[in-house]
Amino acid sequence: MHTEISDPMANHSPSSETKGLKPLYVGCATGFSGDRTDGAGPVVDTLIALGGGVLNFETLAERTLALAQVEKRKNPAMGYEPLLDDLVGPVLKRCLDHNIQIVSNFGAANPQACAQRIFALARAQGLRTPRIAVVHGDDLTKPEQLTFLLKRLGSDIDPKRVVSANAYLGAGEIAQALKDGADIVVTGRVSDPSLTLGPAIAHFGWSMQDWHLMGCGTMAGHMLECGTQVTGGYYSVPGQKSVPGMDCLGFPIAEIRADGTFSVFKAANTGGRVDDRTGREQILYEVHDPARYLTPDVVADISQATVTREGKDRILIQGVTGHQRPDELKVNVCYDNGYFAEAEISYAGFQAKERAALAGETIRKRIGHLLPLRVDLIGALSIFGDDAGELMAQGYAGASRDVRLRVAGVHLQKEIAEKILREVTALYCCGPAGGGGVRTSLRPRLDTLSCTIPREAVPSGFSFVQEQRA
Amino acid sequence: MNTNNSSNTVELPLYQLAHGRAGDKGNTSNISVIAWDAECFALLAEQLTEAKVAQWFSYRHPTKVTRHILPKLEAMNFVLEGVLDGGVNDALNLDTHGKGLSFWMLDLPITVPAALAAKLEVKEYS
Numbered sequence: 001m002h003t004e005i006s007d008p009m010a011n012h013s014p015s016s017e018t019k020g021l022k023p024l025y026v027g028c029a030t031g032f033s034g035d036r037t038d039g040a041g042p043v044v045d046t047l048i049a050l051g052g053g054v055l056n057f058e059t060l061a062e063r064t065l066a067l068a069q070v071e072k073r074k075n076p077a078m079g080y081e082p083l084l085d086d087l088v089g090p091v092l093k094r095c096l097d098h099n100i101q102i103v104s105n106f107g108a109a110n111p112q113a114c115a116q117r118i119f120a121l122a123r124a125q126g127l128r129t130p131r132i133a134v135v136h137g138d139d140l141t142k143p144e145q146l147t148f149l150l151k152r153l154g155s156d157i158d159p160k161r162v163v164s165a166n167a168y169l170g171a172g173e174i175a176q177a178l179k180d181g182a183d184i185v186v187t188g189r190v191s192d193p194s195l196t197l198g199p200a201i202a203h204f205g206w207s208m209q210d211w212h213l214m215g216c217g218t219m220a221g222h223m224l225e226c227g228t229q230v231t232g233g234y235y236s237v238p239g240q241k242s243v244p245g246m247d248c249l250g251f252p253i254a255e256i257r258a259d260g261t262f263s264v265f266k267a268a269n270t271g272g273r274v275d276d277r278t279g280r281e282q283i284l285y286e287v288h289d290p291a292r293y294l295t296p297d298v299v300a301d302i303s304q305a306t307v308t309r310e311g312k313d314r315i316l317i318q319g320v321t322g323h324q325r326p327d328e329l330k331v332n333v334c335y336d337n338g339y340f341a342e343a344e345i346s347y348a349g350f351q352a353k354e355r356a357a358l359a360g361e362t363i364r365k366r367i368g369h370l371l372p373l374r375v376d377l378i379g380a381l382s383i384f385g386d387d388a389g390e391l392m393a394q395g396y397a398g399a400s401r402d403v404r405l406r407v408a409g410v411h412l413q414k415e416i417a418e419k420i421l422r423e424v425t426a427l428y429c430c431g432p433a434g435g436g437g438v439r440t441s442l443r444p445r446l447d448t449l450s451c452t453i454p455r456e457a458v459p460s461g462f463s464f465v466q467e468q469r470a
Numbered sequence: 471m472n473t474n475n476s477s478n479t480v481e482l483p484l485y486q487l488a489h490g491r492a493g494d495k496g497n498t499s500n501i502s503v504i505a506w507d508a509e510c511f512a513l514l515a516e517q518l519t520e521a522k523v524a525q526w527f528s529y530r531h532p533t534k535v536t537r538h539i540l541p542k543l544e545a546m547n548f549v550l551e552g553v554l555d556g557g558v559n560d561a562l563n564l565d566t567h568g569k570g571l572s573f574w575m576l577d578l579p580i581t582v583p584a585a586l587a588a589k590l591e592v593k594e595y596s
Contacts, residue, residue: 062558234491240592241489277489277504277595280543284502286493288549290538306542319542337559374562383565384574387555390529408562447559450496 024203025053026196026220027253027267030087031227033059033108037086039227039251042267044091044100046253049268052099053253054199057087058192058225060105065189066334066446068108069141069164079110080117080186089121096127096183103174103195107134107186109164112465114186119467129467133177135187137460140165140331145457149333153451161335163446167453168330170296171217172208173462174198182464189332191295193221196254204258214298215322216260219305222293223264223282223317224252230264230282231313232272245271250313265314272313279307279315296329298322328452337447339417342408343424343440344378347432349401353380355432356403362431363407367419371411378404404437410445418442479583485576486590487514492572497557499568501575504545506595509586511544517580523548526578530555548575 025047029040040055047053059081072079081087084106095102107114111134122130140149146159166189175198177185185198197217200206206213223230230252232243243249250270256262266274283302287293293300301321310316347355360375367373375389376382381397407424411417421440428438487510490503503518505511524535533552540546554568555561582590 237489239594240485241595280504280545281489281491281502283543284493284500284504284540284545284547285491286495286500287547288495288498288500288538289536290540290547303538303540304542305540372562376564378564383563383570385563386530387562394529406564408564410562445559448496 021204021258024200024256025050025253026056026199026224026256027053027251028056028058028196028224028227029251030057030059031225031229031233032061033064033081033083035059035227036249037083038090039249039267040087040091042270043251043253044094044098046267047100048094048098054196055091055095055100055102056195056224057081057102057104057106058195058227060108060189060192062332062448063334063446065108065166065332066164068110069334072109077113080108080114081106084114084117085121088118089125092118092121093125093127096122096130101178101182101199102184103178103199104185105187105190105192105195107188109139109188111135111186111188115184115465116468118184118186130183131181132184132186132465133180133182133462134465135169135173135177135185135190135460135462137458138166138169138187138189140167140458148457149331149451149453152453153333153449155449157335161337162333163336164332164334166332167458167460168296168332169458169460170194170325171198171201173460175201175208177462178202180464185462191297192225193218193295194297196221196224197297200256208297211298211322211324213260213322214325215300216262216320217256218293218295218298218300218322219283219302219317219320220254220256220262222300223279224254226282226285227251228272229285230278231266231274232278235278235281241277243271243273247271260320261316261318263310263314263316274313274315276307276309276315279317283307283317292323294326296325298325326452327455329455329458330450330452333449333451334446335449337445338410338412339414339442340408340410340445341417341420341440341442342406343421343438344404344406345424345427345431345435346402346404346437347435348403349434352401352403353377353397353399355434356380356405359405359427359431359435360407362427363420363423366423370416370419371409373420374408376406376408378406382406414442477584479581480587481579482582482587482590483576484518484578484580486592487580487582488576490572490575492568492570492575494554494557494567497552497554497560499550499553499571501548501550501572502545503548503575504543506590508544510590511541513580513582513586514546515539518546518578522578523550523575526575527553
């Protein structure tokens with residue numbers, strides 16, 4: 001039984017279905033921290049029409065958590081998703097009123113403070129106090145944990161340079177928190193698909209040792225975790241793969257069934273497109289071996305998966321399975337590693353590319369002996385090029401009458417990195433003719449090390465949080 | 471479109487036979503190549519080999535190129551290790567993720583029978 005997208009309530013008769021066996025609807029309203037914040041409204045409205053469900057916000061890219069740790073050090077009440085108010089505020093009432101649980105990693109480096117902020121939002125809107133569960137144990141920055149991790153990594157970096165260290169937790173804590181009645185589950189680092197798999201385990205009562213179902217729920221989460229990348233984002237090529245309504249792309253919703261098959265569609269009354277093409281691009285996104293997609297919960301297998309159209313802006317995914325989960329958990333360790341500097345200046349008109357190239361050569365002669373430099377000719381050759389400049393040296397840069405020179409480099413010492421900014425700025429007077437529009441930036445650089453560690457070394461759990469009134 | 475000596479085949483850029491998307495993990499890029507139809511897929515399975523893709527990306531010095539074939543999706547997934555200058559943390563590239571690399575792949579020339587090529591003009595997919 002598939003619900004018709006044109007009439008979300010068709011075939012919907014919960015009273016006649018065994019509790020827990022009706023489909024689970026999970027929507028995802030962000031694909032990263034920095035995504036559009038107005039995606040949740042249409043997702044929630046659609047979930048309400050379907051009788052409830054779960055709302056995910058995926059907000060943690062690889063480095064987002066390290067940046068959140070930096071914020072938490074400055075202010076112990078911060079360190080969670082900075083746009084939390086914009087994400088949750090507009091939909092909190094509707095979620096609490098209509099049996100829609102919110103499950104998100106927007107707790108980042110400080111899930112406890114995040115939970116308190118949600119309590120405050122609820123109170124300010126005159127809502128009932130939500131039951132909020134916080135997942136903990138991913139943060140591994142205690143001194144003895146860091147010592148263990150750095151030894152495991154074989155790294156000799158000073159532990160003082162470590163900004164964040166987090167294990168990727170799985171779906172177990174999320175599932176149990178929902179079974180125990182959570183309205184909202186706040187996590188730090190968990191594997192992105194676990195945000196969807198957890199609710200599916202809780203809803204259907206799936207065994208976490210049923211690798212087939214774990215694989216299915218994981219891939220449903222995989223299709224959702226990048227937000228609009230399955231509904232027309234990161235996709236459009238005008239004249240070949242057009243997408244209507246790019247200014248109001250609908251965020252995705254999965255209809256997950258007890259047997260593990262699932263469909264993906266988008267929120268009602270939105271732009272975008274969902275078809276076999278957007279679906280195939282996303283199912284393979286950031287996948288290496290399609291038969292072995294590793295998460296804390298399962299080794300998912302999409303080698304025999306199919307993605308077929310099931311209706312307008314709706315696809316059916318079948319043939320997914322899974323294998324026993326990996327023994328160990330993945331850990332990312334982020335550490336301070338010097339400064340990243342970049343600076344740009346533009347040249348236009350006749351010989352524009354030659355003037356920009358001359359400016360780049362001039363910078364190399366001035367400071368190329370101090371640090372490795374990357375030189376781009378934006379408009380002729382930039383992002384296709386490699387850092388070593390091999391493609392540039394092969395003469396790949398095309399003709400252009402409007403070129404922006406970009407010089408970039410990194411150095412452990414701030415004053416050395418800063419020289420890039422000073423030298424490019426000096427091109428105003430000392431450079432080739434007609435150079436204008438200098439922009440410069442200097443920022444601390446974070447680097448990441450990864451390893452796996454035994455599950456026993458990760459003290460994962462969850463707890464319900466009490467509101468702390470100021 | 472360049473006509474070959476034999477005139478029975480022509481060279482077309484990959485984007486006329488397939489679409490695709492790039493993703494990154496660390497210093498590894500994966501690029502999906504999804505054929506527009508079964509006929510294109512059969513041709514690509516034959517021609518778009520690991521060696522050919524490694525050669526096309528040689529200026530980035532991949533340490534390993536692996537092709538995974540997904541017949542039921544009429545697609546293949548290329549995993550290119552060591553091509554991102556260290557990836558999102560280390561690379562000096564504006565595009566540290568290598569988001570644009572699918573479009574480098576999609577320019578790769580494919581030898582196509584003239585009869586098939588005649589059907590492959592770029593047009594809106596619906």
